[in-house]
Amino acid sequence: xxxxxxxxxxxxxxxxxxxxxxxxxxxxxxxxxxxxxxxxxxxxxxxxxxxxxxxxxxxxxxxxxxxxxxxxxxxxxxxxxxxxxxxxxxxxxxxxxxxxxxxxxxxxxxxxxxxxxxxxxxxxxxxxxxxxxxxxxxxxxxxxxxxxxxxxxxxxxxxxxxxxxxxxxxxxxxxxxxxxxxxxxxxxxxxxxxxxxxxxxxxxxxxxxxxxxxxxxxxxxxxxxxxxxxxxxxxxxxxxxxxxxxxxxxxxxxxxxxxxxxxxxxxxxxxxxxxxxxxxxxxxxxxxxxxxxxxxxxxxxxxxxxxxxxxxxxxxxxxxxxxxxxxxxxxxxxxxxxxxxxxxxxxxxxxxxxxxxxxxxxxxxxxxxxxxxxxxxxxxxxxxxxxxxxxxxxxxxxxxxxxxxxxxxxxxxxxxxxxxxxxxxxxxxxxxxxxxxxxxxxxxxxxxxxxxxxxxxxxxxxxxxxxxxxxxxxxxxxxxxxxxxxxxxxxxxxxxxxxxxxxxxxxxxxxxxx
Numbered sequence: 299x300x301x302x303x304x305x306x307x308x309x310x311x312x313x314x315x316x317x318x319x320x321x322x323x324x325x326x327x328x329x330x331x332x333x334x335x336x337x338x339x340x341x342x343x344x345x346x347x348x349x350x351x352x353x354x355x356x357x358x359x360x361x362x363x364x365x366x367x368x369x370x371x372x373x374x375x376x377x378x379x380x381x382x383x384x385x386x387x388x389x390x391x392x393x394x395x396x397x398x399x400x401x402x403x404x405x406x407x408x409x410x411x412x413x414x415x416x417x418x419x420x421x422x423x424x425x426x427x428x429x430x431x432x433x434x435x436x437x438x439x440x441x442x443x444x445x446x447x448x449x450x451x452x453x454x455x456x457x458x459x460x461x462x463x464x465x466x467x468x469x470x471x472x473x474x475x476x477x478x479x480x481x482x483x484x485x486x487x488x489x490x491x492x493x494x495x496x497x498x499x500x501x502x503x504x505x506x507x508x509x510x511x512x513x514x515x516x517x518x519x520x521x522x523x524x525x526x527x528x529x530x531x532x533x534x535x536x537x538x539x540x541x542x543x544x545x546x547x548x549x550x551x552x553x554x555x556x557x558x559x560x561x562x563x564x565x566x567x568x569x570x571x572x573x574x575x576x577x578x579x580x581x582x583x584x585x586x587x588x589x590x591x592x593x594x595x596x597x598x599x600x601x602x603x604x605x606x607x608x609x610x611x612x613x614x615x616x617x618x619x620x621x622x623x624x625x626x627x628x629x630x631x632x633x634x635x636x637x638x639x640x641x642x643x644x645x646x647x648x649x650x651x652x653x654x655x656x657x658x659x660x661x662x663x664x665x666x667x668x669x670x671x672x673x674x675x676x677x678x679x680x681x682x683x684x685x686x687x688x689x690x691x692x693x694x695x696x697x698x699x700x701x702x703x704x705x706x707x708x709x710x711x712x713x714x715x716x717x718x719x720x721x722x723x724x725x726x727x728x729x730x731x732x733x734x735x736x737x738x739x740x741x742x743x744x745x746x747x748x749x750x751x752x753x754x755x756x757x758x759x760x761x762x763x764x765x766x767x768x769x770x771x772x773x774x775x776x777x778x779x780x781x782x783x784x785x786x787x788x789x790x791x792x793x794x795x796x797x798x799x800x801x802x803x804x805x806x807x808x809x810x811x812x
Contacts, residue, residue, distance in 0.1 A: 527564060534565035537574040545577050553585035559593070567598045572616040575602055579620040588630045595624055595634030603635075604649065613652050621656045628666035636686060637673055643680045650682035654689045664695045672701050675708035681720050688726040691733055699772075702734055706742045713749045724758040731762050735769030743771060 346354075533546050549565070552558050570578070575598070582594045603617055624631045636653065639645050667690050674687055687705075709727055712719060731738075731746070738746070743766055750759050750766075 526561075530561055530564040534569065537565060537578075538569040538571060540571050540574040540577070542573060545574075545581070549578075550581060553582055553590075558590075559597075562594075562598075567602070570602075572606070572614045575599065576616040576620040576623070579623050583624055583626050583630070588627050591627045591630040592634035595630055596638055599624060600635050600638065604639075607646070607649055607652065611648065618652070618656065621653070622660055625656070625660045625662060628662050632666060632670045632673075636670065637677075640674060640677055640680065640683050640686070643678070645680065645682040647682060650685040654685040657686065657689045658692070662693075664697075667693065667695055668697050668701045671697070672704050675701075675704045679708075679712075681722065684720070684722045684726040688722070688729050691726070691729045694733055697734070697737075699737070702737050703739075703742070705730055705734075706738060706746070710742075710745045710749055713745075713752050715753075719753050721755065721758070724753075724755045724762075728758050728762050728765070731765040731769070735765050736774075737772055738769065739772050743769065 529548055533549050536546060537549070552561050555561055567575075567578070579594075579599055583591050586594065599620060603613065603621065606617055607613055621635070624635065639649070639653070671687065671690050674683055677683065709730070712723075746766060747763065750763055753759075
């Protein structure tokens, strides 16, 4: 028996066409999108909130107040002038008429004061009465302050005085510069008013005042506030017992201050602990430039190191590390510690040994070391200076010829000295000859040999003479350098002309396979 087929029911009761054409009969709710333009118009019609309207009215009142103030200032400027605008216009009109008449009568005369004479002839001179109508009085009162308007309406004499004074001022201005001058002060702009308020605020707070255009800035005040003094005195007390840990933030900002020296000495660096000196050296050497770091090293670190060595006959490890950190700025180290110490000629043997050990442990650029050697060689000799020269020579720098020549002169000048030189001096001479015997001129080699005959040491001097004999000298080195350069050039030329050919290569014997 065959099975009954099921009839397929449509998924939608109505077709899409019927839904679109007759949505109401098919129970379909049409959705309409609101018009954007109508929505914007509805938003515009919405009432403004009370808070926003209050702000708008407040701004409008302020603007109206500013406009009224400017108009009042303008009226005051007109009142402060020597003649009002209405009277000035009438006077100028009459002056122009009189000038035209004078030009017609005598065109060749070019007197600038002729218009004033015409005014005197026309009845506008000294003591003449001027008739002012009621309409002119009202126009005058509109351009003047209330007090001045009342005075003008009380009589014509005040107006005649103003006109006469204005005429004479115009004549004087025309005779001097060809145009009228007024004594009214120039109006201030909005920027000038803001700057005046800023300057007043800076005066109240004790800050440096903004200067006017073309003025030089005033020097900073050196008087510190009591609060700043109290803070940095407390920082000094903390640094006097500092051992480890963080440094106060008030101390860290000192290198960024303009008067950092004054603020620094408020903390009493002489009472700092050695650990605090090390932290301060790190801070100032890394944050200051070479010139300012030199001042810190010369005023704080060097006196503290010398006092430590003098009192304890040794140097604390923290101060030794501080000296090593000071070499981070080599120029400041040499100018702030090494050279001042040698210039005093009071450097002890212990101080020289300790500082030379610091130099031996750090790496210093060749230019700074060469400059220091040049300066040490030119200083008046002191026994401890040889320690520093020997340490710098042991670094085996490629020194300029000027430095080498100055070192030769430094040693040769002791040929006329009657003193018996110390052993460290002979060791320094031996170190110099060992390192730079090939850079010395022939005349300098002979001068050094004569020096060895005068200043001699039984163990060191023979070694110096032997090194001088084996040295080639600067001239021989230059000749050898020129020869080697020529040989390299010739070989290069030969190599450029020679070209290998594969056909000319010899045959390679190959082993036969068994």
